[in-house]
Amino acid sequence: MHRPDCNDIDRRQFLKSTALVTAAATAPAALAASSKKAASSETLVSTLYDSLTAAQKKAVCFPFDHALRSKVDNNWFITPQRIGKFYTPDQQAMITEIFKGLHNPDFTGKLMQHIQEDAGGIGNYTIALFGEPGANFEFVLTGRHCTIRCDGDTVEGAAFGGPIFYGHQAGSSATEKPDHPNNVYWYQAKRANEVFQALSGKQREVALLGEPRPEKATETIALKKKGERMDGLPVSDMTRDQRDLVEKVLADLLLPFRKSDSAEAMKYIKKNGGVNALSMSFYKNHDIGGDGVWDVWQLESPTMVWHFRGAPHVHTWVNIRA
Numbered sequence: 001m002h003r004p005d006c007n008d009i010d011r012r013q014f015l016k017s018t019a020l021v022t023a024a025a026t027a028p029a030a031l032a033a034s035s036k037k038a039a040s041s042e043t044l045v046s047t048l049y050d051s052l053t054a055a056q057k058k059a060v061c062f063p064f065d066h067a068l069r070s071k072v073d074n075n076w077f078i079t080p081q082r083i084g085k086f087y088t089p090d091q092q093a094m095i096t097e098i099f100k101g102l103h104n105p106d107f108t109g110k111l112m113q114h115i116q117e118d119a120g121g122i123g124n125y126t127i128a129l130f131g132e133p134g135a136n137f138e139f140v141l142t143g144r145h146c147t148i149r150c151d152g153d154t155v156e157g158a159a160f161g162g163p164i165f166y167g168h169q170a171g172s173s174a175t176e177k178p179d180h181p182n183n184v185y186w187y188q189a190k191r192a193n194e195v196f197q198a199l200s201g202k203q204r205e206v207a208l209l210g211e212p213r214p215e216k217a218t219e220t221i222a223l224k225k226k227g228e229r230m231d232g233l234p235v236s237d238m239t240r241d242q243r244d245l246v247e248k249v250l251a252d253l254l255l256p257f258r259k260s261d262s263a264e265a266m267k268y269i270k271k272n273g274g275v276n277a278l279s280m281s282f283y284k285n286h287d288i289g290g291d292g293v294w295d296v297w298q299l300e301s302p303t304m305v306w307h308f309r310g311a312p313h314v315h316t317w318v319n320i321r322a
Helices: 009-026 028-034 041-051 054-060 089-101 105-119 186-198 201-207 240-254 259-271
Strands: 126-131 137-143 146-150 164-168 279-283 296-301 304-309 314-320
Touching: 041 089, 041 126, 041 137, 041 146, 054 126, 089 105, 089 137, 089 146, 105 164, 186 240, 186 279, 186 296, 186 304, 186 314, 201 279, 240 259, 240 296, 259 314
Parallel strands: none
Antiparallel strands: 126 137, 137 146, 146 164, 164 314, 279 296, 296 304, 304 314
């Protein structure tokens, strides 16, 4: 499996240690159980929540069932308060570590690269907190090319705590070159195209379509009803070797995220029939450079949408339910 390289390990460990020292000074009891290991994102969310002033809570805290919690988009701000301006340096350090902790440590360098290139750093993103730690709660971070959640598994039946979004524009041009140089997520499309190359002519006719689903904020991740036809080629109609390639696509899709969230996503996928219940589609109308390497593709089932839109740069929409 291709795994993106990752640098700055020493720096990452230093920042994590700094955040933990900060959190411990703010609320020692909250981190007592984590003295022998790095604090989880959930622990840091609790510490962050306790550190907020009344004015901060009024601005960024909402009831758990608030409509904002389930929204997703490719470039939006869940609250107006930017991380780099509204929070203290200690709180900013905690938010950064919460964000990193939701991802695979081996992917952190790439993650922070896209955050820097897309928006000038995490200080230009925003957060909101729903409910209260210790009960139903969710931390949501949003901004350009990012909607990510931390829910402590209190959101029932939803991988990642609900729909998420990730993407990247590598370089100054909104339309990337056909090979998407330096895009941290393009490796996923390369893996998906291996599946297409392995298909027979007849299978390609079924899998290759014209226009993908439109990008319409939260509507983009709408699931089809059971019995409703999925786009593209059913994975159940593929050979064993082809299905193995689809398994590798799933592994690469889940690579950026922490183990617990990836495991939950796979649990729901397997519960609903595994890869055999998925359909895979590719879309020819948005082929950058006309090279036959499909920039837009999708895995879908009645309980899952993983829509990769690599034109003009990478936008990825994810919704996995139990």
